[in-house]
Amino acid sequence: MRSEIITTLHFVNNQIGDVGAQRLGNALRYNTTLIELGLTSNHIGDVGAQYLAVGLRVNTTLTILDLTDNQIGTIGAEHLANALQSNTILTTRGLTKKQIRKIKAQHVANALQHNATLTTLNLCDNRIGDVGAQHLAGGLQANIKLTTLHLANNQIGDVGAQRLGNALRHNKTLTTLYLDHNKIKNVGAEHLGIALQHNKTLTKLDLYNNMIGYVGAQHLGEGLQNNATLATLELAQNLIGRIGAQYLANALQNNKALIELGLASNHIGDVGAQYLANALQHNTTLTTLDLSSNQIGNVGAQHLANALQYNTVIVIFSLSIP
Structure with missing residues (x-):
């Protein structure tokens, strides 16, 4: 760690454990060259996370720390979150698959309010739920740097989506939000749609595999009518049906920003x-318009073919033949 040349280190699946994390944490206190440290799948627990947090509090050069797939629990997450309040350099933090609970999301949210440089936060597969989403929404309103937030597969429902939607109405930095594989229905979609009418920075919203239905599609369509920045909207597996498609089609006639749907x-x-x-x-x-697996037959295919005479959009669909 005394090298003046090495700036990136990845110890993937090396069984470093808490003892190794302690040594790395001590090294981080004095190292002035390392920029990226990857510690994926290393059996690091709460104790190891605490050692790393001690190093992060004084380290002024590390910008990327990946702790994906370890055994960090509530206590370890709290130590790391507290370290982020002191560390103003760290910009990317991987906390995927840590089984983060509501209390841990609160610690991360508190860190968001104090950290002025964190740009990417990955909390996928952590079951933070609506309460955790609410805490993060509070952090988003105060944070001025976060650009990407991954919240896939977190059991977030309408209440959590509502809180996040309210935060997006005022947030001026977030550009990418992943909410795929959650439990958001039409009420949550309504608040996200309202957010789209006010937000001027979000360029990608991923709602893959939720349950917004055709009513939710209507709300999002209304949001798209007055949105000039969202470029990518993912709504696969949301049970919107032909009525939902109609609402979105109406929005497309006026929207001039969306590139991928x-x-x-x-x-x-x-x-x-x-x-x-x-x-x-x-x-x-x-x-790009992805219509694959939608029971589109010859009639629908003909309508799309006719439309392509006037448009160069790439339409992806699988023909359904009875």
């Missing part, structure tokens, strides 16, 4: 495909 596996059918095809005759911004 994912609608795979939504039971859209031929009628829904026709609605979208009509919209494509007026929209010249969209470049």
